[in-house]
Amino acid sequence: MRHVTLYLGAGLIGVIVAMAVVGTFWTPYPPDAVVGPGLQPPSAEHWLGTDGLGGDIFSRLLSGARICLLIGIGSVVAAAVVGVPVGIFSGMVRGWVGEIPARLSDILYGFPALLLAILFAAALGGSTWTATMAIALASIPAFVRIARAATLQVMSQGYIEAARVSGTPRTAVAARHVLPNIAPAVGVQLSVSVGLAILAEAGLSYLGLGSGPETPTWGRMLREAQTYVFSAPQLALWPGLAIAVATLGFNLLGDGLRDLLDPRLREIR
């Protein structure tokens, strides 16, 4: 079958999206309340059992899907909105003026996302917002890089020269010729970055640098499961599985898109 990775990735993302949609309108129990005795095994009342404090795991998992997607997609879209124009600028402007933003973004690349998040949390206190901002900031360089590389390639094409010859202003060239032609590369990067962002968000929540206790994120669920890892290992299983499915889904989608959009592969078909 053709495009297996694409469909598999889209399917896994579909599961997470469905969880987020359902979790927004309905959960079996309130996700942030004590609804029964703690550490119960799965039963008809609590499908995935209860956690250490007596919260319903299934409800918390459903409600965590929304925050995971919101932070993952929100931070990456914000990073793309900043990074792509910078990358296009740096690819279109020749000489040192174009080099500067590219080198600055390389410096930013040098900081691990986690380090940035710890800096942010230390300065502003851990919250959903600081986690989103830290992940967004850490995702920018990837977009600058991919947009710049793709722009450099597009700029060597005849139609760019043709546009210049007819006197098209540079901003119009960027918007009408460069952006549509680098869109495939940016799209692939979007998908891959969302996967990484979800993983980063889980990591931050796990360390207590993300959303507060009132928000049941998957990373926070993992952190709480840590206490009972020997007595009740299934507590870590469900949020861990959810994080894996979401990250894998976006990565597979990115790979599938790359195969689908790669011009060299397109020639063969």
Place this chain on the structure above:
Amino acid sequence: MSYLEITDLHISFGRHHRPAVRGISLSVGERDRLGIIGQSGSGKSVTALAVMGLLPQHAHVAGSIRLAGRELVGLPERDMKRLRGDEVSMIFQEPMTALDPTMRVGRQVGEVVALHHGEKRGGIHDEVLDWLGRVGISEPQRIADSFPHELSGGQRQRALIAMALANQPGLVLCDEPTTALDVLVQRQILALLAEQLADRAAIFVSHDLAVVRQVCRRVAVMLEGEIVEEGDIEDVIAEPQHPYTKGLIASARVDRVAPGEPLPSVADYYPGAAT
């Protein structure tokens, strides 16, 4: 006075000032068509790019290029941008890459039309179809709605010609516009160019004397950055003066070679040309 006047133009590249054009002078009248013949690296395309102001930043230009009395050497990019398309435009060699693959052909032509039309967007659609028709495209509406990859090489080159002519520039530079096309289409495009360029100035860069002969009355032969011969194209063909030109003409006359004999090459006449 001529429309384009190039005087003692020198162009060199990079830190070591590698020379590409060494002091050429040319003039093109208002309705004059000049052919520039030369092999790869002779400086013909660089000369055309210099007129467009499209040389890379590391190029050094000295001398004078005057277009309709205005000096172009040293003209700021902001002013040069205004001239491109309006006063001078260019037709490229590669119709495959000169059209944006993500944009419908009609929009690409329309973009050029709109640039120099200001705000009145209303009449653009009709003008685009009009131009596509004028360059010999038989179903303008269908072609306008197509993407470049859905067009044949000849149709793409016609669309590019429409884009180059859409703003009625006074001077059109053609950089080997038929090299990528097969012989039949080449002849149609040359006929179209001869017709469309009739009432403006044009420079036609090529390595093919036969192609230039169909469009231009005058020809300049370039070799290693210099003009070695210039004159009426029929005179040059009948009585070439420079050994390099003699070689060019002899190598084009394949019919005069007996079967089994080696083909004449330019190097037989001008050893320096062998590269």
